Amino acid sequence: MLSDVRVAPSILAADQLRLAEQLDAIETADYLHFDVMDGVFVPNLSFGPGLLEQVKRHSNLPVDVHLMIADPDRRFAAYLAAGADIITFHYEAQLHAHRTVWAIKEHGAKAGIAINPGTPVSVLDSLIDDLDLVLVMSVNPGFGGQTFIERSLKKLRQVRDMAARHGVNPLIEVDGGITADNAAYVTKCGANVLVAGSSVFKSPDPEQAIYEIRRATQLGCGKRG
């Protein structure tokens, strides 16, 4: 259903010196996407639980925390304590993914697993029954503003089909290079949570940019990739 599509602006692309104002500009979004980078799992650093706590005090949006960090098992609790609503960690970063999923859920948050562009969807076959969210990375994680990788469309379809085969209904999130131009295609392939960093925050009117992404999914229009 097209009306099920949710938009999750990534504050990585926001002007950090005007963050409160930028949060006010995305009140019409469905989630706030909070990218955590540790300089180890990905070659960049972003922010941590301290900022999350402040963001939660300012914004009413549910926060979708994307942990691009090594050893998430040791770190996720700090984000839960800071108010994370959904915690997504990378399959590639965690040896005991199943245990981490359940540990997050036992703490009362929703649990997601992200897969990098180079990781096949098949790794999720033994995990998908327990997941609230699957995140298909459509760029290599670490930086905003990269170009959407076209092959992610096939992976989204594979996740959608795997979920149907298993009789489960996790959120299917796509992250990286999402714009109003490719929003309809990712939605058609099964995504129902669209992370958008640059296309929202580099726009002079973030609220309008969110509206345009939603509208594209409803009209089914735009360019591929």
Ligand code: DX5
């Ligand atoms: C990439 C991050 C993304 C990023 C998306 O490592 O996980 O969430 O902020 O930014 P755009 O939409 O600019 O590709």
Ligand code: ZN
């Ligand atoms: Zn992200």
